[in-house]
Amino acid sequence: MSYHYRSWGLNPQIKQIACVLNGATEQDLAGPHKAQKLLAYGCGSSYGDVCLNDEGVLLDSHRLDHFLNFNPDTGVLRCQSGVTLRAINQQLIKYGWFLPVTPGTQNVTLGGAIANDVHGKNHHLAGSFGCHVLKLGLYRSQEGSIECQPDKNAELFRATISGLGLTGFIQWAEIQLKKISSPYLRTEKMVFTGLQEFDALSNDADKAYEYTVAWIDSVAAAKYRGRGVLFCGEHADSSADRRPSKKRILSIPFNAPTGLLSYPVIKTFNLAYYNMHRLTSSKALTYYEPFFYPLDSLGHWNRLYGKKGLYQYQCVIPAEGGVEVVEELLAICAHYRQGSFLSVLKKFGSIKSPGMLSFPRPGYTLALDFRNLGESTLKLFSALDKVVFANQGALYPAKDARMSREGFRQSFIETERFKNYIDPLFSSNFMRRVII
Template structure:
């Protein structure tokens, strides 16, 4: 069977070959890769030299116990489907990324993070156990104290250690899914860094939108939105289908400098000058863009690149300025520019992206070589700062940048299933160590 199975960035779009879950019995000669819901931005969910295993078909929630807050689901179940079941019982997922349209398996494989990393770390910390099937025919129950090495490798392992069949996750009890949000605008990047320590100490969630086009004394201006589950938030609506949609991709990028300059000025101008607190619906706080189906099409037929980096807190103010100024020098505009803190809560995952510091996310329309040159320049700033690039948001980082971001990747490679491969892993890790493609040699090296 063939299908689109595009990543969210839509930079490389083509029909892709698929396989069934029962076909995970091959070797490196017939490379496979599980595919969730395609919300990774780059090629970590692509396997164009092999086949993809769609995980969404027939995926169901297996069990939910409101007494303990434990839920067991197939890997292809969406977080939105989980929320629809657990919210009426007063529960919420401990960690949610910026969209609820990700699968449980994808959330584990990418060890996704949310607006409360400074409090609860990554999604992997919510995982109690999972059942992993590998190409040798084995099914292994993996948990903190059972097959612990494989457990750590699979969390953040981008789907390369085996096929997650089911997973049991821990939920958190909340008074309401809705959020008591405190929002205010800051006039420059100094306003954010001057306020964030106190904000994060007081609130479960925090995130900032940045006006990437602002210059001079206004450089880095934005809006900070802190939040907590509201004690008096009232009943929360269950996840609903998007209210709006972008049915076709326009012939040109609609999110360009002209439109974004006007949008940024309006958004910043409407934000409160001093902290204002109000109850907001959970969907608009956690997953605002889920209200627009296929919003990524607004970037036009060539797609978009997302650049997400993390860098040490000690030099975060200066590094953030350098990254914003770099994009400005290259004359590009970022529609979605987000700045937030990563705390020191350790991830259980061997290859997890989050680490203590600050993380900046920028979205850029794909304009060809000029965009790639700018992204390389951003990488250089991050590398010099001692930071890292997010692999599941990436479509083009060099092998050297990958190794600088994940210097211990060879320890993970020893746990990779030889029948599983992705386009991302081919162009990064396999370029650093081509011999690792030979599974026999790889296992011998790991054992030595």
């Protein structure tokens, strides 16, 4: 097995030097790379450059995959930062506990989930991942290991949640899991023909369902613009238990030719996807993996975008008048004739994360994938940026490889305060590009 230290977008492609950690003690962390700039690297599932550090060394945490303690009565789990969300699900569902918040892939380490303060389909009820972190152990180059929690080293705790790995190395963390009675979900999908309809459906579904997220046909002709499918789900009760179906169907072995996901292909796919859902039944009992992690069943799907990789553009637009803004964004994509293979829309709730650089905030979040076509894709993003920032929106660092310093500052008002907590020995390409 070889280690390729890339981000999920395969872009930027910069040579990385890494050191695989065999332990999470102070000696392990202070050891061989004392004078270099450090950055934790987990699964490399962030899209851009928050997980890259070409002026220093990546601390690969994949071997720090030990559970430290679990209380099956309270659901409090403590583990090392390299434990993946997949491992947490696999091991703890049997005790009837589940992740309180989960992103769209389980190939994420606990450390990465905290550092990017990830969110999921239940944001309207549960907030972001950081809302469920009880404690964390942080290695700082000057002070050594420090325990942080909401009422102890509180500011450092706030800076580390959503801190993009810059406040030090997260050695372990304690999180509160959520009690469930079955690994199955009762799911429902609802087709909508426009964003106004989405908004009405989503507002109702958020009251009825724990999990909601919508897929949007981003390349539909103007009169169909904003059509899509709203997916809803809630944990089933124990009577729903069945044997899970076998997962992991296939994996993309190498980069596809660059033209594979061209505009006509994406258009056809979106049309087919929309109609498939329009014509199939709407209520079902679904195992947690296909519901939460549909793309995980296609390993290395990022390779479909060819060797230049992809960009993801994820923004959040304040709720007030947000629907019109999202419509405008979709119109811009259509104008530039750049299609997004999978476009996702979700209405965030109002639960505030403790994280200083936390991305989720009340409003609509739209995530779009684009093939990296170089200059023309970047031009599209500038056009989108204008609309996003004119409407007090924000961009998501975990998905970003190109936002501007001004854009970052506009997105995160606590940037100046956050800077005080950056560890002098830690850095990332994202930090050099955008934060400092």
